[in-house]
Amino acid sequence: MNTNLQSLGKMIVEKKYEIANAVHIDRMGPVVMTEDEKRQFEQIEQSIIDIRANFISLFGEALIDHLDQQKAVDNILSWGKETGEYFFNLGVPLDEALKDASFYRKHIWQAIQVEAEVQNMSAATVFEIISIFDPLLDKAIYSFSLTYVESHQRSLEIAQIAFIEISVPVVPLFQGVAVLPLIGNIDTERANIIMEKTLNSAIKLQLEKLIIDLSGIHIVDRAVAEQIFKIVDALSLIGVRTVITGIRPEVAQIVVSQGMDFSSVTIKATLSQAMNEIFINLR
Template identity: 55%
Template sequence: MSNQMRLLGEKILREKDMIAEKLHKDRMSDVEMTEIERMQADKMEAQIIHIRAEFIGLFGEALLNHENKDKMMEKIEKWCKETGEYFFKLGIPLDEALKDAGFYRKHIWKSLEESMMELEMPASEVFKVIYLIDPLLDHSIHCFSMSYVKYHQVTLENAKQAFLELSVPVVPLSKGVGILPLIGNIDTERARLLMEETLKQSANLKLSHLILDISGVMIVDTMVADQLFKVIEALALIGVKTIITGIRPEVAQTIVSLGIKLNGIQVKANVYQAFEELHG
């Protein structure tokens, strides 16, 4: 390692907190905020400056250990993973968070430029620094973006799963009798969950009869009908008899035109009629 590279690394590590504070002040002056958002940002300022200083310090380490670039890549990936999650949880949009990259590049290079001029570094050494720092900065942008998007996708999947689970509510009406009101379209994923949740909830509620109300299902095609029949057959295997209610006229026409047979399946006009028959 050249002595000049070592001196640059030591300076970055020594001044990382000061650089982070300057960067943060510069960054905040570029952000438009409401008074409430500004107050919230002030509360988190120390934590964010600490996070920034940690990141800047990684480039000081990179200059001290420039021959072990892979290890520095791993450290930067770790920082990006943790920070991507942190910024996502703060609710900061990705495009806004990525604006930080330009400020890191500006302030890190400003500090390095001052030192390189003081040391009168030859062009060959300057290019070594450029070839080390810029790829690490570029890599950090990529890793941060991937981390942020990952947590965003996980959150969306969790929200979707929670929504799907709420969309399969088996409601007990009386002892041994429950109702499952289906609303909206039934795609492949919801059909899978429909099978799992209906069987589980029916068993937990110890049902003998389940009223399957499809008055809120807009489209019944062969796939939907096939999935509903599979649920009915599976329920029969655990001792639950199913009654279908709420077939709307246009859905009835579709069922007939598609040649879908409802043989062996009990059908009633509405929930009241089904409930009355069960308790008649």
């Protein structure tokens, strides 16, 4: 029986490109692409066929070295991790990529069936092949999917950080004075980025005064207020005085209703009012 498994494994390895091409042709048959998409796909098509062939060879190697299944599992998990990231970077939707599994199962088993009939293999041998093949395919799907989802999550996190960073524009008005217009919600993560970017900009621009405009902030609860106070305190430590402007009426009501104390902070109604007062004092 072990000889039969090794023989089947060698056959799969030797015919990996033949099986891979069969998988590829069958898989791509129903896919409809525009002419531009076809041209782009032709540039990576051979790489995808190579990936298919390498994947198929792992099953052959698992049969050849069937006494060391941990090695086969490690190889399959490694393939899933590498390929999951590759297909994510290609922009292939996960549900579309996972359709490949049924085509691998179909064509690898067709090759095994032909060879099993030629060698007149027993049912026990076939069941042993199933006990090796199916769990490996399941692990490949799991590893591929997990890596794809993790890559997607990292992409979202990077995009979020990039968005937060560009939403902290410290705009110089004149020598030693700048404005920081804040828009949207402020959570702890964003507040930390705002503080870091603002402190760096304050030092770089040699600021003496910074206007923080809150007209784009629709909700100020106690947590948000505490984050704003931390930013103001941090700026004061490096010698930058802060003026807060643009507190909306509905925000003012929330501040009052929650008993938040803004008395230690210089507040002006509008950005233009703060700028005019600063300009007058500079004259």
